[in-house]
Amino acid sequence: MDKENKMGVPAHVHAVPPSDRAPLFAVTNVGSHTASHCITLCETCVLRGLCLPAGLNQNEVERLDTIVNRKRSLKRGDYLHRAGGELQSLYAIRTGFLKTCMLHDDGREQVAGFHMMGELVGMDAIGSGKHVSDAIALEDSELCEIPFAEFEQLSHDLPALQQHFHRIMSREITRDHGVMLLLGSMRAEERLAVFLLNLSKRFAARGYSATQFNLRMTREEIGSYLGLKLETVSRAFSHFQNQGVINVQNKSIEIKDLGRLGELINR
Amino acid sequence: MDKENKMGVPAHVHAVPPSDRAPLFAVTNVGSHTASHCITLCETCVLRGLCLPAGLNQNEVERLDTIVNRKRSLKRGDYLHRAGGELQSLYAIRTGFLKTCMLHDDGREQVAGFHMMGELVGMDAIGSGKHVSDAIALEDSELCEIPFAEFEQLSHDLPALQQHFHRIMSREITRDHGVMLLLGSMRAEERLAVFLLNLSKRFAARGYSATQFNLRMTREEIGSYLGLKLETVSRAFSHFQNQGVINVQNKSIEIKDLGRLGELINR
DNA sequence: CGCAACGTTGAAATTCCTCAATTCACGTGG
């Protein structure tokens, strides 16, 4: 096991390319600060810098730890919540990968987002008190449950937490605006390039390779997220590969030229 | 002047169809509770039920009133804020109509939203402290300025305000998800139908006619918001008119059959 | 081993965009 790292996310540690079904973690102390049977505290979690505790001091994190329930774990395909269900808790992803889906009255369904470790899920339910989307695990995942009522109470006591929570929600808004821009004004290959670069950036921020990773979602799910049909996604992947910009083999992606992938975005 | 109405929004009062350049207001006590030279307080504002004070008690609204600055007014075309500018304040729209625009590195611009009275603008800037979008008045508008630092302080003192603010941000997220669904999975005419029905609903919620209103934005701006070209928007309007679902004349819209417009959305 | 889900590829069909011409609405200045 790697030595414990208290500095939050080790930005320059690059993981070996994850093999197809192998777990994702570059850092091995997610989940425990002493031994694997221990429940991790936010206090010692590697994701601390990315997650809810970011910017809190020692004492504040300890108080946050008192309300967080770390027991929730999901198998691939499990629902974390369903549209229409009551909001009980927000969830921070400790390990794994989720998607959220909205579904329209007429049955049309669309992936609203893909979520990875350190990210917070469930904020869309605050407005009405009910979830507006389904959240489904794309691989076995572990989650920290944050009971919302207690969280609001606590964030009242801890201004720093409240501010950070506002920032997280606001970032969710700007993220959505980015997707709107993508859906409204980009062509198929541009969309896919944006998607790949976004994944790359998020993996890198968690200490994984920015250029080699495994997709957790199908072509159809990618297409749904990007407003494209699965065949279009597949063709775009093939085209990128023929251009030598990436290597794709099923779910395994290698970005061979990050710069050129970025250039593809500007028409 | 109409008699003062303390019940928030008069949902069943329908306005005369606004003439082309006439002001929008169905309710005449927006802006004053005694005489027109007086500055309105949230306490007496007709929009109270839709805006930030919703759900606050008398005392809480009075405290909110102490930090709100009601002086900001914009002429058509004026910027409320620009992308990159520091977040100073959030703004509640008292009268008028705004659009927010994001612009991509390569110059592509997209309308992110249209905003009308009672709505809050500026939340996208909380994440980074800088505005991510431009906000531009589509007609002469008056705004309530809410200095953000003071607001966060106050919402710390008033849990009800904090909760309501969370709800407002969350609703912004679900609104954006709705737009993503629209952009990702609907065809041109469906998008326009959704757009018209959404406007209709929002006008109705403010006491105006759900079936007759004036657009404040150009075909190009509608298209930008919906991910379509202006010609496509124009053709869709014409098609709806030929079907007898709406009447369009330039900016003036009459929805002749709300039900049928709704049916157009399900393929 | 075989089935089922996933992925790739091709050809035809559709939707939307681009380009272009024309009309309309509105504000300005003669």
Add this chain to the structure above:
DNA sequence: CCACGTGAATTGAGGAATTTCAACGTTGCG
């Protein structure tokens, strides 16, 4: 008050991008 100019809107024809339909290959799981 009218003429004019400008920006906005409508409409048509042709073309480009994406979807649809279909066939086939691959992967992984029971």
